[in-house]
Amino acid sequence: MKAPKKTKTQRIAELETRLAEALAGQAFVYAPASQDLSKASTNDMMGSGVVLRLHALGGREIISPVLIRDGLSLETIAALKADLVRSYELSMHCAPKVKEN
Numbered sequence: 001m002k003a004p005k006k007t008k009t010q011r012i013a014e015l016e017t018r019l020a021e022a023l024a025g026q027a028f029v030y031a032p033a034s035q036d037l038s039k040a041s042t043n044d045m046m047g048s049g050v051v052l053r054l055h056a057l058g059g060r061e062i063i064s065p066v067l068i069r070d071g072l073s074l075e076t077i078a079a080l081k082a083d084l085v086r087s088y089e090l091s092m093h094c095a096p097k098v099k100e101n
Contacts, residue, residue: 017059030088037077037084045071 006014023029040050049069054062072080 021057025091027088027091030084030091034081034084037072037080040072041077042071042073 038044047070049067050071051065052063052068053065056062
């Protein structure tokens with residue numbers, strides 16, 4: 001059974017999602033993300049907040065947008081930075097092997 005043909009708008013939306021996901025997995029994005037996380041702390045966001053939204057690869061929503069008032073705690077930022085380091089290390093794990101003589 002053939003899948004129904006997608007409209008141009010649907011194809012564009014799918015390609016934009018795939019591009020965003022591919023770019024998000026590149027090794028060069030982890031350092032700026034780690035540095036910028038501190039801007040979401042309670043020290044900088046008091047009286048405001050951070051909107052948290054999580055999606056899995058492929059676009060499935062894990063949690064709908066939720067407001068974390070006054071920003072992220074230092075513990076949350078530290079945990080997220082640790083996950084960024086772990087993800088960076090995993091992205092660099094598959095290095096090509098140099099042929100030895």
